[in-house]
Amino acid sequence: MSPSTNRIDTRFAQLQAEGKRAFVAYVAAGDPDLERTVDVVLALERAGADIVELGLPFSDPLADGVVNQLAADRALRAGATTAGVLEMIRKLREQSQIPLVLFTYLNPVYTYGYEQFHHDAAAAGADGILVLDLPPEEASENPEIRPTAELRHIQLIAPTSPVERIKTIAGLAEGFVYYVSREGVTGAQTEVAGGIAEQVALIKSATKVPVCVGFGISSPEQAAAVAGMSDGVVVGSAIVKLVGKHGADADLPHRIEAFVKPLVQAVKAV
Numbered sequence: 214m215s216p217s218t219n220r221i222d223t224r225f226a227q228l229q230a231e232g233k234r235a236f237v238a239y240v241a242a243g244d245p246d247l248e249r250t251v252d253v254v255l256a257l258e259r260a261g262a263d264i265v266e267l268g269l270p271f272s273d274p275l276a277d278g279v280v281n282q283l284a285a286d287r288a289l290r291a292g293a294t295t296a297g298v299l300e301m302i303r304k305l306r307e308q309s310q311i312p313l314v315l316f317t318y319l320n321p322v323y324t325y326g327y328e329q330f331h332h333d334a335a336a337a338g339a340d341g342i343l344v345l346d347l348p349p350e351e352a353s354e355n356p357e358i359r360p361t362a363e364l365r366h367i368q369l370i371a372p373t374s375p376v377e378r379i380k381t382i383a384g385l386a387e388g389f390v391y392y393v394s395r396e397g398v399t400g401a402q403t404e405v406a407g408g409i410a411e412q413v414a415l416i417k418s419a420t421k422v423p424v425c426v427g428f429g430i431s432s433p434e435q436a437a438a439v440a441g442m443s444d445g446v447v448v449g450s451a452i453v454k455l456v457g458k459h460g461a462d463a464d465l466p467h468r469i470e471a472f473v474k475p476l477v478q479a480v481k482a483v
Contacts, residue, residue, distance in 0.1 A: 220312035220340045221365050221388040224263050225423050225444075235389075235445030236436075236477045237425055238452055239266040239316060241284035243293025245460030247301040251308070253456065256466035258311045261477035266343070266449070269298055269317035276318075276345050280450045283457060295321050295330070299337040306338035314341040314367055314388070327357050335363035341388045343367040349382050367391055370416060372408065379412075383419035390416055390424045391447060394439070410442040433479035440483040448476055 228235055238257045242250050254265050268274075270288035274281060302313060315334060322330045322344065334342065342364045344352075349368070352358050359366055365388030370379055372393060383390055394409055409426055416424050426439045427447025439446045455472055459465045 219363075219365055219388070220310060221264060221314070224312050225389065228263065228445075229423075234440040234443065234480050234483055235263040235423065235425060236261060236473075236480045237264045237266060237314075237427070237445055237447040238262040238473060239268060239427075239447060239449030240452055240456060241268040241270065241281060241288050242298040242301065243270050243288030243291055244284040244453070244456055245287060245465075246291040247293055247297050249460070249465065250301055251305045252466045253469060254305055254311065254313075255309060256469040257452075257473055258309055260470045260473035261481070262311065262473060263445070264312045264314060266314045266316040266447070267298065267302070267339075269295060269315055269321050271318045271321055273320075274318065278450060280454050280457065284453045287457070287460070295325050296333075299333050299339075302334075302337040302339055312340045313338065314343055314365075315339050316343050317345065319344050319347050322358075328361070331359075331361040331364055335361060339364060341365035341367050343369060343391060345369060349385050352385070365389075369393060370412075372412060376415065379415055380419040383416045386420045386422045389422050389445065390420060392416060392424055392426045392443070393428045394426050394430075409439060413443050433475045436476045437479040437483055440480040446476075446480050448473070 225235065240253055257265055268281065268285065270285045270293045272289065274285050367388050368382050368386040369391045370382050392412060413424050423444035425445035425447050426443040427449060430436055430439055430446055430448050431451035436446050452469065452473065455469060459468050
């Protein structure tokens with residue numbers, strides 16, 4: 214895929230033309246197993262998701278809450294590997310062109326080899342990568358970490374980041390910015406965090422790419438509230454929890470579709 218035809222960019226351009234917000238769904242690749250991950254992603258697409266983040270299974274996902282940590286553990290126990298996830302994406306591409314972001318820690322990419330990982334991920338059909346524990350300073354000083362323009366490098370911004378650092382990170386963003394709406398690890402919350410509108414406005418003053426907000430969103434009401442303050446909503450732990458509860462059930466894809474559809478509808482109605 215050439216840099217000018219990246220699926221993430223294309224999807225956001227379509228959404229902007231329609232005046233719609235994006236719904237971004239996160240699931241752990243390989244949970245409950247790699248074969249069923251394809252079914253999970255297809256269910257998310259049927260429910261109306263615009264982009265899917267695939268968590269690359271890692272043994273020490275320290276920024277994740279217990280729900281996503283358990284999902285990574287289930288995936289690893291089911292035999293998921295980095296190479297296996299890329300092969301799963303190749304198979305998924307036979308049925309879907311939904312934009313895909315690989316959500317990962319630096320260690321699996323380092324172990325695989327930066328250049329080889331980017332080449333293989335892009336060739337498999339991935340569109341972006343978000344390296345959770347890669348400081349922007351390190352990325353800037355080590356160009357081998359970003360060896361190809363084929364994958365959009367999504368930037369993560371925390372609510373505790375100083376203004377100048379927010380502007381620096383936003384200036385490096387490709388595809389979209391993922392704004393973390395609250396401190397701590399991932400996980401569903403009972404209410405939307407404060408200060409989102411102000412932070413999104415600050416980020417948008419430093420970048421031309423869309424800003425999506427995540428961490429803790431689990432209901433249509435929360436999704437709608439966040440959509441009204443951003444370019445998109447990210448929902449992860451609530452979906453992952455459903456996979457964990459019903460991963461062995463034959464109707465897992467149906468359950469996911471039924472759960473996600475009202476969330477998507479709430480976002481699109483804003």
